Structure formats: C-alpha cells, structure tokens
Amino acid sequence: MSGQRVVGYDGNWARPEDDPRVMGDHVGELATIREYISYYRLTLGMKCDGLSADQLATRSVPPSTMSLLGLVRHMARVEHNWFQRVLRGQADVPRLYWTDDQPDLDFDAAVADPAVVDDAFTTWKAQIAAADEWLDGLTDLDARAVTPQGEQASIRDILIHMIEEYARHCGHADLLRECVDGRTGQ
Secondary structure (H helix, E strand, O other), X not given: OOOOOEOHHHOXXXXXXXXXXXXXXXXXXXXXXXXXXXXXXXXXXXXXXXXOHHHHOOOOOOOOOOOHHHHHHHHHHHHHHHHHHHHOOOOOOOXXXXXXXXXXXXXXXXXOOHHHHHHHHXXXXXXXXXXXXXXXXXXXXXXXXXXXXXXXXXXXXXHHHHHHHHHHHHHHHHHHHHHHHOEOOO
C-alpha cells in the first residue's frame, strides 16, 4: 500500500460524465430493482479496475481470507446460486467455487495468478449475463421459488437479497481497495 489516502476524482471516484452507473427514474418495481442490482455490479467492477493480480488477491485483516478477487469469485457464486440453481430450478447443477470439503473456496483459492483472475472475471460476467437473460423474461415478482434451505421465497425477496448482498460486499470492496492503494470511491 502507498500509505497515502486519496479521495475524490484523483482517487477512485468517477467523474459524473465518466461514471457508467446511471440511476434513472424507472417506471415499475422490477425496473428499479434491476437498476440497483446493475449499479452495485458495476460498483464492484470499478473497485477492481486497474489492479494487478497481486493487488486483487491482497487479503484483508488476518485471519480473514477476504480479497477483491475473492469478492468477485463470491459474487459469481452468489449470482449462479440464486439465478441458476434457485430461480431457474437447477439445484442439481454443481456450485461454483464451492465443495463440501472447501465451502469457502471462493475466497480461499483467490490467489494472485492471472489465470485465476481471468477465470473469476469471466465467470462473474457470464453469470451476470445469464441472470440478466432470465430477468428479461420475468413478469411476476410474486412468483415463488424454493431456497437452498427448502423454504418458499418470492422472486421479489430473492432480488432484494441480491441488492443487499452486493451492497454489503461493495462496502467490503471499498475498504479492501483503500488498503491496496489508498484509493476510496463512491
């Protein structure tokens, strides 16, 4: 880490004209939910921009294995679990970055290897595209799905959970990025 805290446009903040995260005045609940999910997806990507494999794999405070790379792998896993395994009803599809023996594989195996970095971002983006494809056909937020715990949940509740999951981890990403190079961001 550089040891110097950098705030504002010289830090990791995007100038308004360069910020890909656009919040509009969407009509309808689904459009609003999708916008928030998209906003946080873009934010996580922005937190990782310009970093090397070593920087992306830099872990937070021991004994935590959390890193920016681990967060990307984790969110690929979360997107896959909720959109593919639960909402598409493909519970038999193997989980991403998880095994019975290594339930924290998303973070534990997030190592400073360019192939691991490429795999993480490629997988995350593929899961986002698959989720968006499914969302394009969604018409009923009140429809029910069965969670991994065998409980019924509305699609609305699952999508709000996705917003919460991204928002929480974008907060982690803020702190991780600041530890790596002193940059903060909105």
